[in-house]
């Protein structure tokens with residue numbers, strides 16, 4: 494009996510040790526590149542800052558790409574893989590079509606600089622995480638320290654983004670469920686939605702809110718629009734998007750008041766009916782999310798603290814470590830891929 498118990502506890506200890514080893518391996522650390530590429534973060538910061546100065550839409554694009562990367566199969570740069578003649582990738586998904594080229598270009602440039610300084614060392618998943626953080630900070634948002642050591646995915650599914658990402662017309666209960674399924678609270682959903690303080694959305698994403706049945710003829714009557722929307726704002730969007738079906742590239746600012754600044758204006762806007770997407774405005778309408786909108790609209794410090802905590806959490810979702818991944822040489826292709834034209 495005693496022997497049995499001894500064996501059992503020995504086995505238990507052994508399992509604990511194995512478990513601890515696996516946890517340790519999967520754990521990201523702050524100074525991951527201290528020995529192998531000490532200037533890694535500095536290099537990314539320099540490159541993306543330059544890019545942001547010349548192309549001010551970069552910050553929003555990179556932040557959104559980071560969200561799409563992490564929310565779909567983990568923060569593993571699967572979103573960066575380009576399709577080839579032989580294989581589709583996440584970029585083929587409908588939900589990926591509006592991800593802006595400047596964001597991919599910023600990451601590619603940072604990676605090129607890193608490959609010159611320390612070839613084959615810094616993963617694309619880490620580059621994207623650092624770039625998103627730096628651009629949030631650079632546009633006025635919080636700085637948050639990052640743990641590094643993510644590996645790059647060995648797969649990129651064209652079906653996953655549309656299955657896993659919310660749509661602009663998702664209901665709040667649906668958003669809450671989708672975020673809960675990934676381990677996020679209602680408050681974290683609201684805090685992360687504050688990312689829409691930056692960037693653009695294309696008219697098709699909110700057309701249902703401003704072109705309602707009965708107004709297709711464009712008569713003199715005021716535009717019937719989503720009653721949750723501020724009428725003057727609806728009119729402005731109606732005008733801006735008038736030709737969106739002919740020109741689907743027309744896009745407007747997510748935050749109409751301070752579009753290029755990472756601040757809490759997004760939440761102030763929601764209180765005034767100035768939310769652009771249905772999913773934005775409904776955070777104010779729904780009694781579950783409304784108190785957090787109120788809190789962040791009143792207190793930017795609280796928003797920044799909660800956003801930082803939530804995006805750090807987003808940034809460790811489903812990370813690949815060890816043999817589950819690789820350090821890509823180029824962010825847009827797996828190392829195993831044949832060289833284009835070769």
Ligand code: HEM
Pocket residue numbers: 550552553554556557560591592593659660661662663668685686688689691692693694695696698744747770772804
């Ligand atoms: C809550 C659910 C969310 C929905 C339904 C949603 C949906 C969308 C949509 C439809 C757009 C417009 C895309 C376009 O037309 O180009 C957009 C833009 C954007 N989203 Fe979200 N999003 C959500 C959450 C997030 C989160 C959590 C983040 C980051 C933490 C984020 C960051 C962004 C950014 C920065 C943009 C602007 C992109 C640009 O200007 O290129 N979104 N989002």
Ligand SMILES: *[C@@H]1O[C@H](CO)[C@@H](O)[C@H](O)[C@H]1NC(C)=O
Pocket residue numbers: 660662663
């Ligand atoms: C929501 O939007 C998607 C694509 O943008 C569309 O296919 C779908 O029909 C919309 N759903 C509702 C309920 O309007």
Ligand SMILES: *[C@@H]1O[C@H](CO)[C@@H](O)[C@H](O)[C@H]1NC(C)=O
Pocket residue numbers: 792794795798
């Ligand atoms: C704003 O939020 C911060 C962080 O939660 C808190 O320390 C501070 O007291 C709040 N300020 C006000 C005016 O409520």
